[in-house]
Amino acid sequence: MSPPASAGRTAAVALPGRVLRADGASALVITSRGSLRAGSNTSVSRQAGLTAPPVTGDWVTLLHDPNSGTNVTGILPRQSTLVRQGAGQATGAHTLAANMDFVVITQALDRTLSLQRITRIVVRMLVAGWESGATPVVVLTKADLCSDAEETAHALAAECPGVEVIVTSSETGEGLDRLSALACNDRTLALLGASGAGKSTLVNALAGTEVQTTGNVRVGDAKGRHTTTARSLVLLPESGVLLDTPGLRSLGLWSGEEGMTKTFSDIESLAVECRFADCRHETEPGCAVQAGIGGGEISPARAESWRKLQKELAYQEKRKNVRERREEDRRFTKLYKSIQSTNKKKR
Ligand SMILES: Nc1nc2c(ncn2[C@@H]2O[C@H](COP(=O)(O)OP(=O)(O)O)[C@@H](O)[C@H]2O)c(=O)[nH]1
Ligand SMILES: [Mg+2]
Ligand SMILES: [Zn+2]
Missing domain, CATH: 3.40.50.300 (P-loop containing nucleotide triphosphate hydrolases)
Incomplete structure (x- = not known):
């Protein structure tokens, strides 16, 4: 809904667009009216229900108000x-x-x-x-x-x-x-x-x-700037x-269940045939993965990557759980304190 245009004022319009670049507080968005710089951490955005800023590639809705500026009001569901x-x-x-x-x-x-x-x-x-x-x-x-x-x-x-x-x-x-x-x-x-x-x-x-x-790559170590x-x-x-994207010094995996299954489908389908359910695929008897490596179906380099990434992701899951618990504790403490202060005021 656009507010009525009063004399001498242009009405605000809702516009769809795609984020060309985002820096948290604002985003450069391409729209049918060209590239617009839109606020994404403003009261307009928050009132519209935006809880996190958009990222590069996001499809967004904007409220373009010639008088008060342009703000991101929504992020469309992400395809990837x-x-x-x-x-x-x-x-x-x-x-x-x-x-x-x-x-x-x-x-x-x-x-x-x-x-x-x-x-x-x-x-x-x-x-x-x-x-x-x-x-x-x-x-x-x-x-x-x-x-x-x-x-x-x-x-x-x-x-x-x-x-x-x-x-x-x-x-x-x-x-x-x-x-x-x-x-x-x-x-x-x-x-x-x-x-x-x-x-x-x-x-x-x-x-x-x-x-x-x-x-230019630095001479000597061929590392890029x-x-x-x-x-x-x-x-x-x-x-x-x-x-x-700027080169990442390290690509720490955040999650990877789906990614692991797709990358290592051949190894994972062998792994379910191992004799022991908790097989580490190292020296256990009846290990189907080791048999696959021995038979030349699976390359040792890939099997090693698979094992290492599995360990990394398991560790990552553990850290995530600790983090979640801590956040829960913090929320609880906050809630507890607010109840206490309300009770004090009542007294
Ligand atoms: N010989 C050659 N040099 C390249 C090629 N592509 C990039 N470079 C050089 O590699 C260096 C790093 O390239 P850049 O595009 O900045 O890498 P980025 O960090 O991945 O964006 C630059 O000096 C480029 O000129 C290529 O296909 N052949
Ligand atoms: Mg670059
Ligand atoms: Zn095994």
């Missing part, structure tokens, strides 16, 4: 959500992006990493990718700096059953058409990967212009939306 465990002191869930169709896992081929190492890095991101509700895709970048890119891709594809592995070079243009094809029908692709993997360069190559600043500082949506000229 990329969540990681907060880094450093912030141990809660940290939502990186929403509503992507594909999570593009980028890994550079310029460093001489063993297949085992690449597998370990990629598999962790695969769990997060599947867990998000989107479809993960692996992109091996900087093929121009690697003499056996195709072989590596082939070997890695065997380690990631059911996942498309694409080799690209932003230098020669190799493989970029396969990425553009994923972006057809205005699909959203979120780029995930370490700093220096070539994400922003890919965004620029696909956009055809310099929309993201890229960084964090040149992309905010997650932002980039609309491609033909079709599709890209979401560039």
Whole structure:
């Protein structure tokens, strides 16, 4: 409902839009009226029932009032959500992006990493990718700096059953058409990967212009600098939306049940056949996973990743429970105190 327009005043209108970038207090939202900066931590937002700020990729409703400004009034249900465990002191869930169709896992081929190492890095991101509700895709970048890119891709594809592995070079243009094809029908692709993997360069190559600043990799350790500082949506000229993310130093998994099942379906279906229900799949007799490794069906690197990630997620669950209990205690103490003070006033 719009308030009636009185003389000389323009009425406030409700607008749908998509968040290009969010910084907690406000969000840059693309709408039919262009990009608007909208408050998301304002009294207008709170009165509308907004309890948390939107994230990049969110579809939102705005109240656009030419007199009092633009505010986010609602967030539409998310189709997919990329969540990681907060880094450093912030141990809660940290939502990186929403509503992507594909999570593009980028890994550079310029460093001489063993297949085992690449597998370990990629598999962790695969769990997060599947867990998000989107479809993960692996992109091996900087093929121009690697003499056996195709072989590596082939070997890695065997380690990631059911996942498309694409080799690209932003230098020669190799493989970029396969990425553009994923972006057809205005699909959203979120780029995930370490700093220096070539994400922003890919965004620029696909956009055809310099929309993201890229960084020179430091000579010596081939580690990238964090040149992309905010997650932002980039609309491609033909079709599709890209979401560039700053390289994550670590991708702490927040949850992963669904992601683990999708990433390791072959191992998990073997594991139910182990003789002992609490098999750790190490040296137990009658372990179907070890038998799978011995028979060459399962690669040792993947089995190791699976075990490690399982342990990590179990630990994470425990921490979450402790956290929840603490929050409950805090709520109870608060409630108890408020009842006490009400009683005192009554007396
Ligand atoms: N040779 C080569 N260099 C690349 C390629 N893609 C990116 N780079 C370089 O790698 C460095 C890091 O790229 P950037 O896009 O900033 O990585 P990001 O941190 O993942 O966004 C930059 O110096 C790029 O020029 C590629 O396909 N080939
Ligand atoms: Mg970048
Ligand atoms: Zn077992």
